[in-house]
Amino acid sequence: MNFKRIQWIFLFAFLIFDLVVAGSLFFQNRFTISSSAPNRQEVILKEMRSDAITSVDLSNHAQSGYYIAGTRSGESGELGQQAAKLRDQSYHFNSGELASDLETGVKIDLKHPEKRLNRLVGDNRSIALGSHYRYSPQLSDRHTVVYAQQLAGRALNSPDGQIRFRVNNNSEVLGYTQTYLENTRILRPEATTISQQHAVTWLYKHNLIPNNSQVRWAKLAYTKLLNTGSHNQAVYIPTWIIEVRTKNDDTVQQLRVNAFNSTIMRSTPGSVNTSSLGK
Structure with a gap:
């Protein structure tokens, strides 16, 4: 048999052997790492x-x-402009916050206040810019029901964008305060x-x-x-x-x-x- 041909056969065999060993070590290491390093x-x-x-x-x-950047609204901003549409309540502004007293109290279920208040918030003659807010059970308690303004699909957990309904001992909402973040930009x-x-x-x-x-x-x-x-x-x-x-x-x-x-x-x-x- 030609000596050169024998050299090529041995070289090819060693190459296959090296690939098999390398592959074995690779998979063994992968298994060892995943098994020995728990989350x-x-x-x-x-x-x-x-x-x-x-x-x-x-x-x-x-x-x-x-x-996200934004500006707190006020009487001269978008909140003040939309507040002009409100009915059946008296309101005023103080440092950018709208404070309102309802002419008629709104009875709510303390366990699920949103069932009644969602209708109130959804009416732009009752709440200015109400479509921008969602009920926040985490921020609410038996005396205050909070609706948080939404930014990019998430709640704004800040006094700069909230509706806070006051609840009396008869489970009635008699008024609320409201802030609004306007001119928001990413x-x-x-x-x-x-x-x-x-x-x-x-x-x-x-x-x-x-x-x-x-x-x-x-x-x-x-x-x-x-x-x-x-x-x-x-x-x-x-x-x-x-x-x-x-x-x-x-x-x-x-x-x-x-x-x-x-x-x-x-x-x-x-x-x-x-x-x-x-x-």
Whole structure:
């Protein structure tokens, strides 16, 4: 047999052998990595359960949102213009907030106040710009029913865009206050946010969820990030708002996490020029 031909046969055999070994090591490594590196968040959730922390089901799916700028409306703005259509109530403005007293009280079901109030909010002769708001059970209690303005499909969790109905001891709404965010604009393209699960486990890692407590809910909403320096203008971002109840004394607190970068939001918004955000 030709010596050169034998060399080629051995070379071909070694090449096949190397491919088989490399493939085997690749799949073995993949299996080892996936088997030995459990999801870090699952580990943290297990630690939370060990600390007697219970929670609603938490999604690990990322969502999306925007940087949004807007101006708080007032008597000379869109809210004031639309308020001129209101009937069967007396109202006035104070620092950009509309305050109204209804001529006739509206009876509601305290368990489901939206069943009656949705009709009121949907009537532009009763509530100005009502189609921009949705009922928010998380912000409501037996004395105040809150409707939050919607920004890019999510609730605005801010005093800058809410309807707050006053409820008396007879389960009647006698009046309300209203604020509205106008001239809203998107400053940057849509971006991915952290997941609901990530936000809650991040708070736990930073010792903000105490032992023997309950995570009652976690909602993604828009909150104020900062003021722009211009009159009544501000920037709003998607924020995970998590309500935690301490089981020992029923203390309830709402914690906030910036849904873009996981920053825990504690301080009062500062001021900034928004021109850089629009780039």
